[in-house]
Amino acid sequence: MEEYTCYDILCDTISRLRKQADITQEQLADQLGVSPQAVSKWESRRSCPDIGLLPQLARIFGTTIDQLFGLSPKAEELPDTQPIGIVKHLPWPDDDDFHVVVYQGHRLRRFFIRGEQQNMMFHYNGPAQNVHCAVNLACDKDVGGHVSAGRDVMILGDVKAGHVTAGKDAAVHGSVSGNVRAGKDCQIGRDVGGKISAGKDVTVGGNAMDKITAGNQVKVGWANGKMKAPRVAFTNKGLEEKPGNASSENS
Numbered sequence: 713m714e715e716y717t718c719y720d721i722l723c724d725t726i727s728r729l730r731k732q733a734d735i736t737q738e739q740l741a742d743q744l745g746v747s748p749q750a751v752s753k754w755e756s757r758r759s760c761p762d763i764g765l766l767p768q769l770a771r772i773f774g775t776t777i778d779q780l781f782g783l784s785p786k787a788e789e790l791p792d793t794q795p796i797g798i799v800k801h802l803p804w805p806d807d808d809d810f811h812v813v814v815y816q817g818h819r820l821r822r823f824f825i826r827g828e829q830q831n832m833m834f835h836y837n838g839p840a841q842n843v844h845c846a847v848n849l850a851c852d853k854d855v856g857g858h859v860s861a862g863r864d865v866m867i868l869g870d871v872k873a874g875h876v877t878a879g880k881d882a883a884v885h886g887s888v889s890g891n892v893r894a895g896k897d898c899q900i901g902r903d904v905g906g907k908i909s910a911g912k913d914v915t916v917g918g919n920a921m922d923k924i925t926a927g928n929q930v931k932v933g934w935a936n937g938k939m940k941a942p943r944v945a946f947t948n949k950g951l952e953e954k955p956g957n958a959s960s961e962n963s
Contacts, residue, residue, distance in 0.1 A: 718803035719760045721782040727755040729773040743772055783820070809842035809857075812849070821846070830863065842874065854886070865894075875906065882910075887918065898926075907937075914941070919948075 730740055737751040744765055753759040761769065766777045781803050812834045814821040832847035842857035843849065849861040854869035860877040867876070870886035882894035884901060891906035892898055898910040903918035909925040916932040924930050926941035933948035
C-alpha cells in the first residue's frame, strides 16, 4: 500500500475546496493562469502545483497554506492530562513509523530552499523499521521496512523487508528485498529483489531480480528482468556494454 504523502493531501484538498466553492477546473485554471489540464493533473495526484501558486490558491479558497496541507489553522492547547509532544493534524497517518521532519520555530517545514537539505542529516544508529525522513537519512544497521528521504538515503546494512525511496541518491551497502527508487543515482552493494528506477545511473553489485529503469546507465552483476536504459553493462559476466531496453535471459 502506497504512503499517503503531504502532496496527496494537497491535491485532495484542492479538489475538495474547488467543488465546495462550486467552480470548474477551467475557472480555477483561469484565476491561476495555468491550463485546465494542469488542474486536472493536480486533482488526480499526477503532479503538484508550483510552490509559487500556493499563496494564490489559499486566497482563492479563503484558507491558509497550512490548511491546504491538512494542518490545523492554529496550535491547540494540550490538556494537562495529555503527554507533551503529541501533535495533531500532521500530514501523515498516525502510524507506528518513524517520521523525521524539520520544524522552524513552530512551523513544519515541507519545502526547502535549494541547497538547504544537503546540510541536514538524520543518523539512525541501530536496527530500524519504517523510517521516513524529510532530509538526508543514514542508517548504520539493517532496515526492516520501508525507508524514504527527501534527499539522500544511505544504509550500511540490508533492507530486509521493504522498499527504498530517495529524492536524490540511494546507496545501500547490502541487499534489498523490495523496490528501490532514486531521483538521481542508485547504488546497491548486493542483490535486489524488486524493481529499480533512477533518474540517472543504477549500479548493482549483485543480481537484480526484476525490472531496472535508468535515465543514463545500468551496471549490474546479472539481471533476471528487463532493463531500460541508454547503456547497459553486465559486470559479473564480463560482457560488453549493450544498448538500452535489453533483457537478460536465464540459462
